[in-house]
Amino acid sequence: MPPGSPRYILRAFALWLAGLLVAWSLVWGAYTLWLDGRLNDAQARLWWESWKALLWLVPMATLAPQVTGVDAWEASGLGGGLHLRRGLAASAAWVGASVGVAWLLGEPLAEARMDASALRLVLFVPLVEEILFRGFVLTALLRNGVGRGSAFLLSGLAFGAIHLPGWFVMNGVSLAVVGQAGRVALLGVFLAWVTERRGVWPAVLVHAANNALSVGVLAWLLSRVA
Incomplete structure (x- = not known):
């Protein structure tokens, strides 16, 4: 399997995702065991943002060429345009579809909220x-010959999977949590298409708008306009 072939990149993708999930689980474990309740909001944000940069972005930026x-x-x-x-x-x-699905399922929307933690989820997290x-x-994936549909699906599944360690720690292991990760994976597929x-x-x-809806920032903004 020469580098640059679809089979090569798929194997590399699987190894990378497995390693990232293990590392991210260890970060969550360390935070839960030793730091939860001991850090203020600013320190906690610094913890998560530093580890995301170290584990998520630095290795990929180094290996990109x-x-x-x-x-x-x-x-x-x-480097692409904003295409606002x-x-x-x-x-x-996406927001319209999400609101429509929530209405059909009888799920309540997030209550209005505006604080530093919510803003981090809307402004910083989507970018990273x-x-x-x-x-x-x-x-x-695309540059190594993986088809568009497969690349969209794989990047979406990885996006959903990376949320599982934290959600398992906060909410326990359950099918409901896995289902929520599935919704995030679906968002990931849409974001790949975009x-x-x-x-x-x-x-x-789009990601920022989704998070704004999920944590209540969008409701807060609409309440100020109304």
Whole structure:
């Protein structure tokens, strides 16, 4: 299996994802055992943001030229245009669909909320996660001959899976948690489609809109407009 073949990159993808899940589980375990309740909000944010940079972005940025054939900046997708109108249109479509599904299932929407933790989930988290999953990962898969549909699905599944360690720690292991990760994976597939057609920045905007809906920031903003 020569480097650059689909089979090679799929094996590398599986090893990378397994290693990342183990490492991220250890980070969650260390936080739960020794730091939970001992750090203030700012210190906790620094903990998570530092580990995300160290485990998520630095290795991929370092390996990008070998894995994708382009430099880290191009592989990240950040060099593309903002495509604001397209990003807003995709965001409106996703949020509208999410609200519609919640209404059909009888699920309540998040209550209005605006605080530093919520803003981190809306502003910082989408950027980091899109650089990794729709920047580096999707670029690596597509540039090594993996088909569009398979690349979208794999990057989406990885996106859903990375949420499981934290959710298992906070909520316990259950089918409900796995189902929630499945929803996130579906979002990841949509974000991969948005990225492939429009670039990473529109996907960041869609991701931010999704998180704003999920944590109540969107409800807070609408309450100020109404």
